[in-house]
Amino acid sequence: MDLSEVYTESDADKLLVTNIQTKLSIVLELMSKDADVQKILGDVKCAVQDAHDTLSQHSVIGVAKEVHDSNGTCNGQDHHGNGSLTVEEIDVPQGDKVASETVQTISRELTAAISQIHDFVLSLGKESRAVDFSSDSNGLSHKIDEFSVTYNKVLCSNVSLGDFIFDLSTVLAIASEIRFNVLGYNSSVAEINSSECIDKVILPENKVNQNDSSEGRYQNGCAHISIPTSNSEGADDGNMVSEYESKQTSNISMEVLEDLKLEKENLATDLSLCTENLEMTKSQLYETEQLLEEAKSQLASAQKSNSLAETQLKCMAESYRSLETRAKKLETEVIHLREKIETLESELQDEKISHHDASARCKELEDQLKMNGKCSVCSADDNDLKNKQDKELAAAAEKLAECQETIFLLGKQLKALHPQNR
Known part of the structure; x- marks a missing residue:
């Protein structure tokens, strides 16, 4: 049925979804050329599964936020860039029913997280085409198109999140074979253990889940009632992500600074050693020059003695010839x-x-x-x-x-x- 009332999310629910977005952003941003695709996929699945387990505990009529992809449609209804989606209450399939009247919808924050994943995959395809023109031969563009279709179906609740994760893993597996830079990160940047970062984010999330009584259901049908998005919520989410990114950047900058300081100390040590070696070399050169001067004087004396000996030898030869005569x-x-x-x-x-x-x-x-x-x-x-x-x-x-x-x-x-x- 149609809903005309706008539902306001609680602060705990917003923090939960923000943590999910942060975890997904960390996983995607920490990808590098040598990243383990299976590990990344496992982290993404864990993040989505945590969100699924948290939201499945409550029954709520959710709201869905429209994605930036103009190709996404749901039951003949186009998504417009006004930041709103329609929701509809439907029954959950038999295998997932908790009660006969339980419904399942997609919340606005989860939709935003899925949209971020979809935007990242699209940017991944654009960058792959810009860096490696042979990426189309690996079927990356085709898989991205299939992933976009699956994304639209997930928003319309025509497919499950498992299919979405499966298509995402396929795209990332093909992208890992191409091996290009992602979001400005390359193999020279020190890799950070993404699982540790996700564990650190999950700790406050578990505390929120204990007191979470907000409404949230996965939607199995298309939405028809539009609900506006709060600007303050988006600003808070962006601030948390940007704050985490700035912390990560500052951590990396501190590590780089420490490395530079260590390298500077090593260079100073090497410079002192080189200076000592230079002084020793200069002293050895001076001693060698002194020895060379002595050798030259000895050579001159030897040459004089040799000349005198040659003169004496000539005299002796003349005397010998005269004696023979x-x-x-x-x-x-x-x-x-x-x-x-x-x-x-x-x-x-x-x-x-x-x-x-x-x-x-x-x-x-x-x-x-x-x-x-x-x-x-x-x-x-x-x-x-x-x-x-x-x-x-x-x-x-x-x-x-x-x-x-x-x-x-x-x-x-x-x-x-x-x-x-x-």
Whole structure:
């Protein structure tokens, strides 16, 4: 039946739906290139299941908020951008009935959360087409279109939230294969454990659920009565999300600042080490230069010594050559003297032979004189013979004296030549 009365949500109900929106926003924003799709899908399912369990405990006529997608229709009724949807009270299927008159509708805040998921998937498709033109080949655009149809059916309560989650998981699985940046996050950003963030959000939600007596039902049919949306509620939701995002950004900024400080300290340490190494290198360079100067001076001294040694070697070579020349001359003189000695020795032998002959002749003459002296009567011929013999004896004696003198001189020359030969 048609409803003409506007239902105002309680503060606890608004906080509950805001927490659901925050959880879904956190899950979607924390996606990165290397994000685990199964984990993300599990987080989304847990968030939606928590909302389902909370809202299923109460029976209420809910309101649905129109989505920004102009393609969504419900039982021939178009959704307009005035922030309102119509609601209709219908019976719940047999498997979900608590009582025979229980009805199930979609609340305005849950519709807003589903709309955010749908807007995110549409932006995901646009970004995939802008980054990777081959994404259509993976069927991402087709799956997004199917997801939009399922989204419209969920708003009209023609399908369950399970089908909506299933189509969402299919789109995210295909998008994870493409691996592009989502909402400005990339693989270089430190990943935050999304399950921990969701657990932190669930804690205050459980406290609200204990005292929650607000009305809320899932709608199984289309809505026909429009209910306006409170501007203050939307502002509160946006403020909570923006405040959480600012906290997350500040946390990330603090982490980046700590990393920068640590990197600065490391760079300062490295700079000090490099400065010390530079000073050590300079001192080593100075010592090396000193050693080089000493080596150069030693090299100059060695070169001078080498030059002096070469000069001495040249002098010694000249002296050796002069000595060789003198030795050759002396050898020639020795050979000449040997020849002269041999000549003198032969002459000496001849003189000795002559001397021996002269001595023999002298003895013969003396014998003859003795024999002649015994004869008193000698003839004139004997006197002449005697005079002749005397003359011969005198000549032989004179010749003997000359031979002796020659032998003496030859002996002195031989004595003088023997030391030189030695």
